[in-house]
Amino acid sequence: MKKIVTILGARPQFIKAAVLSRIITLHNEIEEVIIHTGQHFDADMSAIFFAEMEIPKPKYNLNINGIGHGAMTGQMLEKVERILLDEKPDAIVIYGDTNSTLAGALAAKKMNIKVIHIEAGLRSFNMNMPEEINRILTDRISDLLLCPTETAIINLKNEGFFNFENKVVNCGDIMKDAVEFYSKTSADKSSIIDNLSLEKDRFILATIHRQENTDDLNKLKSIFEGLEQINKQCKVVIPLHPRTRKIVEKHNLSYDITTISPVGYFDMLELLKKCKMVISDSGGLQKEAYFNKKHCIIAREETEWIELVENGFAKIVGSDSIKMFETFNSYQNSTADFSKNLYGTNVGENIYNEIKNILK
Numbered sequence: 001m002k003k004i005v006t007i008l009g010a011r012p013q014f015i016k017a018a019v020l021s022r023i024i025t026l027h028n029e030i031e032e033v034i035i036h037t038g039q040h041f042d043a044d045m046s047a048i049f050f051a052e053m054e055i056p057k058p059k060y061n062l063n064i065n066g067i068g069h070g071a072m073t074g075q076m077l078e079k080v081e082r083i084l085l086d087e088k089p090d091a092i093v094i095y096g097d098t099n100s101t102l103a104g105a106l107a108a109k110k111m112n113i114k115v116i117h118i119e120a121g122l123r124s125f126n127m128n129m130p131e132e133i134n135r136i137l138t139d140r141i142s143d144l145l146l147c148p149t150e151t152a153i154i155n156l157k158n159e160g161f162f163n164f165e166n167k168v169v170n171c172g173d174i175m176k177d178a179v180e181f182y183s184k185t186s187a188d189k190s191s192i193i194d195n196l197s198l199e200k201d202r203f204i205l206a207t208i209h210r211q212e213n214t215d216d217l218n219k220l221k222s223i224f225e226g227l228e229q230i231n232k233q234c235k236v237v238i239p240l241h242p243r244t245r246k247i248v249e250k251h252n253l254s255y256d257i258t259t260i261s262p263v264g265y266f267d268m269l270e271l272l273k274k275c276k277m278v279i280s281d282s283g284g285l286q287k288e289a290y291f292n293k294k295h296c297i298i299a300r301e302e303t304e305w306i307e308l309v310e311n312g313f314a315k316i317v318g319s320d321s322i323k324m325f326e327t328f329n330s331y332q333n334s335t336a337d338f339s340k341n342l343y344g345t346n347v348g349e350n351i352y353n354e355i356k357n358i359l360k
C-alpha cells in the first residue's frame, strides 16, 4: 500500500483535510499518516475539529507555536524531516499557505519525496502577507499542484509554472465539499442559533484575524467601528480568533457587537446558513458565504478569490468603516443569483484521483 504523510497545523487545514481523509479511509487503498505541527493548539481552534469532523488522530504532535515565523518554520522543518526519515512516505500532502505548509514542502522536497499541494496557485499579489510568501515558495517546489480555480491556473501560467517539471490541475475547491457534506448534519449537531437567540436573516456573521488587520491598531479599530455601526441595524456576531482577542484585550477595546469564542464547524455552518451576510478577512469564509448564497464584505485590500468579486458576490472594502457600512446597505435587498458554479464539483474525489495517479 502506498503511503502519504499529511502535514496540518491550522484550523482551515483541519477542515480541508477532513474531506480528503474521509475519502482516503473509504477507498482503503492509501495509508495516511497525519502530522499536527501544533501551529493552532487551543481546543476550540484544533481538537474540536478532529472530534466533530472525525479526522483521523495525528500520529505525531509537534507542539510548535507561539514563536516567530522563522523559528516556527525552522523547528517544523527539522522535526518533519526526522519523521519523514522514519515514515518513508511516497508523497506528502499539504494545504494552503501556512508555515506548516512551507516547512512540510521544504522538508520533503529535499528528501526527493513528492510534494502534493492542495489549494495551489492562489495569489493576493501582496508580498507583505506571510501567507503569500509561503504559497509562492511552496508552489515552486511542489510536484502536484491541485488548484481550486481557473484563476489559480492562470496565476501559475503567468509565473511560468507550465515550463517547470510538475503537474498542474484544477480540481475545484475542497471547501465546497466540506460545506456540502457537513451541512447535511450540522443542524442536528449544533444549537448555536438557539443558544444565542438568533433569528434567520436578522444577524451578520463576522470574523477578523488577518495579521495585516490585527497588527495595525488603526485598521482594527476602524473595522470594529464599522461593525458597531452595522450592529445598530442588524446584530453582528463575531467568533473571535485568539490573535484578535489578544489585541482587543491588550488595548482594552470595547465595541457594541456580540463577541463569542471561536466555534466548531457545525456551529459555523449553522451561522452561515442563517445569517444575512458575512463580513470577514478570512479566505475560507468568503467562499463559504457564497456556497450558502450570502454576500461577503471583504475586510482586506485584495482577495485570492477574485471571481467572487468579479461576479458581484463579494466586495473588497479594506478597513474602511464607511465603505463597509455602504456595502452592507447596498447588499440589504440584493437579489443576486448565486447558482453559478465557480468552484467545481466532486472536488474531494478529483483530488483523490490525482493523488492516486501520482503515486503509481
Ligand code: UDP
Binding pocket: 011, 012, 015, 207, 209, 239, 240, 261, 262, 263, 264, 265, 268, 281, 282, 283, 284, 285, 288
Ligand atoms: N471557522 C470555524 N470557526 C470559527 C471561525 C472560522 O470553524 O470560529 C472556519 C470557517 O468556517 C472556515 C475556516 O474556519 O472554514 C477559516 O479559517 P480561517 O478564517 O482561520 O483561515 P483562512 O481561511 O483565512 O485561511
